Amino acid sequence: MYDEEEFLQLSGIQHFAFCRRQWALAYIELQWQENVRTVEGRLLHENAHDAGIKEKRGDLLIVRAMPIHSRELGVSGECDVVEFHRSESGIPISGHEGKYTVVPVEYKRGRPKANDVDALQVAAQALCLEEMLCCDIPYGAVYYGETRHREKIEFTKELRCKVQDMFAEMHKYYRQGYTPKVKWSKSCNACSLKDICLPVLNKSLSVKDYIDSKMKEEGTE
Numbered sequence: 001m002y003d004e005e006e007f008l009q010l011s012g013i014q015h016f017a018f019c020r021r022q023w024a025l026a027y028i029e030l031q032w033q034e035n036v037r038t039v040e041g042r043l044l045h046e047n048a049h050d051a052g053i054k055e056k057r058g059d060l061l062i063v064r065a066m067p068i069h070s071r072e073l074g075v076s077g078e079c080d081v082v083e084f085h086r087s088e089s090g091i092p093i094s095g096h097e098g099k100y101t102v103v104p105v106e107y108k109r110g111r112p113k114a115n116d117v118d119a120l121q122v123a124a125q126a127l128c129l130e131e132m133l134c135c136d137i138p139y140g141a142v143y144y145g146e147t148r149h150r151e152k153i154e155f156t157k158e159l160r161c162k163v164q165d166m167f168a169e170m171h172k173y174y175r176q177g178y179t180p181k182v183k184w185s186k187s188c189n190a191c192s193l194k195d196i197c198l199p200v201l202n203k204s205l206s207v208k209d210y211i212d213s214k215m216k217e218e219g220t221e
């Protein structure tokens with residue numbers, strides 16, 4: 001169990017899954033985490049059951065920008081949308097009749113990615129909600145603005161374990177103030193931190209490899 005002051009930002013899992021070094025540069029070296037903690041520490045004290053219910057459509061309650069956290073994972077953040085579907089297999093919600101199942105929904109502007117970073121983020125949200133609301137959440141969804149498609153995400157045991165392992169690793173690096181070294185890869189071309197990352201200084205990459213990759217990137221080879 002983590003204390004509040006140790007909480008990391010939940011959405012950092014996307015960066016960590018994309019590149020551990022990118023996450024460390026953003027959240028350890030640039031210290032963005034401190035600001036996030038201050039804001040989220042305040043949000044944490046709001047009552048998640050009551051504070052954010054904004055819409056009711058028949059048997060569906062929709063909560064937007066719901067603050068979430070998990071002491072077990074040591075993270076806090078926010079859900080874009082949490083849907084509460086009226087169902088006998090659900091949990092009671094304060095101020096509302098009946099029982100409800102819980103479905104986190106993450107909104108992304110783009111299209112589905114080839115990797116599982118979005119699934120990891122929404123699974124991390126589900127683990128927080130399960131801990132906060134004492135319920136089971138078997139699935140969630142990611143809505144992609146570009147394709148206007150909603151993709152169902154099953155929270156399998158494997159996905160849950162991956163989320164838990166990643167946050168454990170992030171906490172370890174954060175405590176140690178450790179920025180992992182990684183090899184330059186094709187992903188680096190799309191990385192917003194490539195200019196400050198300077199993986200050319202990483203001994204695992206030769207200067208020749210770096211120059212070759214830059215020439216390819218600029219179409220000069």
Ligand code: SF4
Nearest residue numbers: 019022188191194197
């Ligand atoms: S440039 Fe590459 S190695 Fe550096 S942070 Fe970005 S993705 Fe990671």
